[in-house]
Each structure stands twice: as C-alpha cells, then as structure tokens.
Amino acid sequence: MNFEQPRAKDGRAPDVFTPGGWTPMRQYAESEPVDFLIVGAGAGGATLACKLAEKDFSVVVLDAGPFWRPLDDFASDELAQQTLYWTDDRITGGEDPIAL
Amino acid sequence: MDTPYRGYDVLAKWDTVSFDDRTREELTRRLRDVPQRRFLTKEEFELLTAIVERLAPVFCESARRAIAHWIDDRLFHNLGEGFRYAGEPPMRESWRKGLAAMDGEARRLFAVSFTMLDVSREDATLRAIQKGAVDAALWRGLRPSLFFSHTLLKTIAGLAYAQPSAWSDIGFGGPASPRGYVRLGFNQRDPWEAKEFR
Numbered sequence: 001m002n003f004e005q006p007r008a009k010d011g012r013a014p015d016v017f018t019p020g021g022w023t024p025m026r027q028y029a030e031s032e033p034v035d036f037l038i039v040g041a042g043a044g045g046a047t048l049a050c051k052l053a054e055k056d057f058s059v060v061v062l063d064a065g066p067f068w069r070p071l072d073d074f075a076s077d078e079l080a081q082q083t084l085y086w087t088d089d090r091i092t093g094g095e096d097p098i099a100l
Numbered sequence: 101m102d103t104p105y106r107g108y109d110v111l112a113k114w115d116t117v118s119f120d121d122r123t124r125e126e127l128t129r130r131l132r133d134v135p136q137r138r139f140l141t142k143e144e145f146e147l148l149t150a151i152v153e154r155l156a157p158v159f160c161e162s163a164r165r166a167i168a169h170w171i172d173d174r175l176f177h178n179l180g181e182g183f184r185y186a187g188e189p190p191m192r193e194s195w196r197k198g199l200a201a202m203d204g205e206a207r208r209l210f211a212v213s214f215t216m217l218d219v220s221r222e223d224a225t226l227r228a229i230q231k232g233a234v235d236a237a238l239w240r241g242l243r244p245s246l247f248f249s250h251t252l253l254k255t256i257a258g259l260a261y262a263q264p265s266a267w268s269d270i271g272f273g274g275p276a277s278p279r280g281y282v283r284l285g286f287n288q289r290d291p292w293e294a295k296e297f298r
Contacts, residue, residue: 075126076119076275079262086182093186099250100183 003066105271139176204238
C-alpha cells in the first residue's frame with residue numbers, strides 16, 4: 001500500500017469496520033461553500049466531523065496523514081504503530097523542554 | 101538472560117488468537133529482513149555496533165546485531181521521532197557528530213578507537229560521555245549527555261524491545277490485540293500470560 005496516494009476519493013472512503021470495505025462519502029467542489037471545515041482527523045476532529053455530518057451539515061475534513069484501515073493496516077505492535085506518529089521535526093525548548 | 105519467566109516464549113503463541121495475520125506479517129518481516137547498511141560509513145557502523153554491544157549486553161546476539169542495522173535504516177530514511185530539542189542538530193547530523201565525538205573521546209582517553217578498547221575502557225568512555233566529562237571541542241555543539249541518554253540509549257532500548265526474544269525475557273505478553281487480557285486485578289493472570297517464578 002502506498003500511503004502517499006489518497007484513499008478517500010471518488011465519492012467513497014474506507015469503511016474502517018470491514019477489511020477492504022468502502023462507505024459512501026459526500027464530496028464538494030473547492031468553490032462550493034460548506035458549513036464546516038475541520039482541520040485534522042484525530043480523535044477530536046474525526047468524531048466532530050462524523051456527528052455534524054450525521055446531523056446533515058456539510059463537512060469537509062483535511063488531514064495530512066493516510067486514511068488508515070485499522071483492520072488491514074495495523075499490526076498490534078509498538079514499533080509498527082510508529083507509522084501513526086507525526087515524524088517531521090517539531091522543536092521543543094525553554095527552561096524545561098519536554099519530549100513530545 | 102537471567103529471567104524469572106523461565107520457559108516462557110512469547111512466540112509459542114504464534115498460531116493462537118494472541119496474534120492476527122497482520123501482526124504475524126509485521127514480525128516475520130522484522131525478524132527475516134534485517135536491512136543492509138546504507139547510510140553510515142563502514143567505520144561509523146562498526147563503531148555503532150561496538151557501542152550497542154556494550155549498552156545492550158543482556159539481549160541475545162541476533163537481537164543485538166539487528167539494532168545497528170535498524171538505526172542505520174532509520175537514518176537512511178531520515179525517519180525521526182517527530183521532535184528535537186532546541187539547539188540540537190537534525191537527526192542525521194546528530195548521529196554523525198555524536199558517533200565521531202564518541203570515538204574522539206576514546207582516542208582522547210586511551211589513544212585508540214572505541215572499537216579497539218577492552219570492556220572496562222569502553223565503560224569508562226561511555227561513563228565520561230554520560231556525565232558530560234568530555235572535551236567539548238570534539239562535540240561541535242552537541243550536548244554529550246543528551247546525545248547519550250536521549251538519542252543513543254533510548255533508541256537502542258526501544259529497538260532492543262522490538263524483538264520477541266526480549267519480550268519473552270521480561271514476560272511481556274506480546275500483541276494486545278486481538279485476544280488481549282481480561283484478568284487485570286492484582287495477583288491475577290490470564291492462562292496465556294507469562295508465569296513468574298520467584
């Protein structure tokens with residue numbers, strides 16, 4: 001699987017509950033106004049987007065990472081799960097810098 | 101390794117519901133396809149190997165040998181951990197400078213390369229670096245104790261425990277999914293968990 005290639009496109013997104021499955025996805029043209037634009041499909045953003053869409057709002061979500069299929073992509077293993085993390089450098093500083 | 105979990109082998113559960121296909125695939129690849137050296141020079145790699153041998157001596161030989169290869173592979177792909185401390189160079193530069201400085205400390209203290217030292221002199225060199233008792237000029241802006249603890253030790257420990265043989269040594273149950281664990285209270289254990297003999 002090439003995770004650089006978008007999976008959610010052509011009106012469908014991966015169905016995370018079914019290996020290899022798909023679920024319909026609404027799409028909007030770039031010029032089309034929508035009710036909500038959510039940046040980041042993490043635990044907060046993805047849940048909020050889902051709730052809003054279920055209430056019939058138009059929602060667009062932007063995310064920098066791959067659209068994972070947990071059942072197909074995830075090994076139950078600490079090192080393998082590193083692929084989930086943001087690996088570009090963020091700088092931590094100040095008097096008491098924390099490991100991010 | 102001396103372990104209270106004697107007789108326990110996490111991979112004995114390989115064909116049970118403790119592992120799923122995806123996890124089996126991942127571990128098979130990890131144990132079978134140890135990557136070839138592609139980033140570090142031969143000299144840097146030999147130095148790193150000698151350092152790993154000394155910092156991770158309790159792990160079995162095949163496990164120790166993979167660690168330097170995996171570090172080289174991370175450097176080749178420039179795959180960091182997502183942050184660095186202000187004032188520290190990027191990952192590749194850190195490792196290059198850090199390894200060169202470690203060899204420089206060995207030469208400063210004992211007039212030979214780290215790879216030529218006996219165990220007690222290796223330890224003396226590593227201790228000096230850990231404490232920051234170094235010749236600052238050799239480190240070219242890198243903080244020696246930070247490189248030692250944050251970069252070197254943490255990376256080596258993380259990779260050492262990516263290996264099932266190390267899981268068996270510490271009684272780690274392996275994958276949390278799909279079977280997982282249900283008896284979570286004090287002094288409870290699931291029958292598929294490691295048994296501790298004290």
